[in-house]
Amino acid sequence: MAGARTLAIIAGSACAAALAFGLSGYHLFQLTMVVTYAIAILGLNIVTGYNGQISLGHGAFYAIGAYVTAILISNYDVPYWATLPVSALICAAFGFAFGLPALRLGGLYLALTTFALAVALPQLLKYPALEPWTGGVQGIVISKPEAPFGLKLSADQWLYLFTLAIGAVMFLLAANLLSGRIGRAIRAVRDNPIAAEAMGVDLALLKTRTFAVSALYTGVAGSLGAIAVQFVAPDSFSVFLSITLFVGLVVGGVASISGAIFGAAFIVFVPNLAEQVSKAAAGAVYGVILIAFLYFIPSGFAGMARRILQRMLPQRPAMVVRAEVGARENGHA
Template identity: 45%
Template sequence: MADLRIRPALAAAATVLLLAALAAVPMLATDFQLFRFTNVLIYALALVGLNLLVGYNGQISLGHGAFYAIGAYATALLVAHADLAHWLAVPLGGLLCLVLGFLFSLPVLRLQTMHLAMATFAFGAVLPTVAKWKGVEQWTGGTQGLALDEPTVPFGLALRFDQWIYLLALFVLVVCFWMTWQLLRGRVGRAVIALRDHPIAAQSMGVHAVLYKATIFGLSAMLVGLAGGLAALSMRFVAPGMFGLFLSFGFLIGIAVGGLGALSGALYGAVCLQFIFLVVGASASSLRTSNTPLVYGVVLIIFLCLFPNGIAGLVRTGWAALRRRWAGRSGSGHPLPGRIG
């Protein structure tokens, strides 16, 4: 019993130390390294949102990069044209994605899984073209994109803006990760997973399939939109070419590599995505070359063949083996409680 009380305390202490170490990164990293670390946090936030939809609810989206673009453009437009504080523009962009995602999903959720995937694919393909439309070009900058002046760091903090954006991205990721975890471990999470695994049984028990799925779709779009808003501030630039279909495919690669149905998989997948970007070229824009499909395809095939449960599943299996070995050496005969992932 004493061990049952000690383990949560140790886990909490480890979490606090990890967050403290992450918060200290801006003081130690170079500008280039800090930009990469910020990207990892932003990708992790987007992958939490997509994993919520695909991994936990079983809905396939091939166009979630569109909500990333909406969040980025909404944030950029509010900062550049409405002169709104950037730290207020990001949640407003996320709220817009929540509403649009919920409304978009209501009609398409009545379709079969493959038709839903095709509908999201079309949405992701069309949206970048909208930003080039002559009717909105004066606000979005059209094909040339929209550049942002470097905003002022709020609250008089003695930080560079790049350092502040990293800390803001870390804060948003931690809050969203905790809220998603709380959501999934409660009644809503049980209903969502039941709709994924046993939809007929769940509906017979009174679970409103369309309402729950639309809500999860909206929340997923909101998280991806928040990530897009943070990306716009980090790069201080948005353009239609940044939000092609390969962005959506990259997110799917990220959750497949990190681990479907495991929130920690978003963190592993974000690190892997950044690694892929570095391998292909010096920046994320390099992935829009002809080598992009080849790299994505090779990574996906390798992981699906060797690690079907992703890195999160690999870590979970390895941790369970260590716990069994530890329990065997201690002579207790019972594995210690707990689970990673």
């Protein structure tokens, strides 16, 4: 089954890559952001969906990743691609350090602390003592990378393909992690912590490590986002970024790998539509849709898609579908 999922991710990415040659400019940028947010939501999904620990502050890790990349590029002339591993490590370390006290306690403590982190973050980023690195309120502007090796691609096309490739690798790694032994332990902590502990899982440590991995994913997404937007500033990373990621998680599908993509598409395209009504409408639309999904479609778009596919192909379920269902059943066993 793991093979089927790998195949699905590779095939999906190849199809998505083809889009680079059909679209241009703003649409490609939007797709780049979809992939970026998909990675960020996947990160959130690992801890909140699979591990059951609610984070309302993943925007903070996105911001840290974005700032690490921007600072490395503008202050130290590090090539953009080389900033990704650095940002991954730093975000994982932050996640670990931050998760340690909050996850020891379980319950809503993580949600509370991460929410507090998200609210306080813009102020921290504006702190004058950090201004030589962060650029204070002004933020940092970086330039758009050009296609390397003399490839005949526009900067937009290259950025999209680059982001997509990173995304494909990260989705593959996550799919493998979650379907294996560690993935089972991660889900066991969510579904039956007492049994998991009895079976020798160190709950606090596993939760903290999962949180670190999750922060790493969202941090890398932040780096990619910074490269795509070419600008970071404190006010781009308000608490609403964290909330947006959370909305994407629920609407896309909790504890579903493909859900991260649905969720990302939702948070990229829906506000654009909503803002045509009113600047304030985006928030209200998010809020109403979030509540509506929780009541009526708690499995999100991914769950809906799965049911539709199953109905269309009753005799031979597509391989992807079967893999997804298997993952879900394991998750709730």
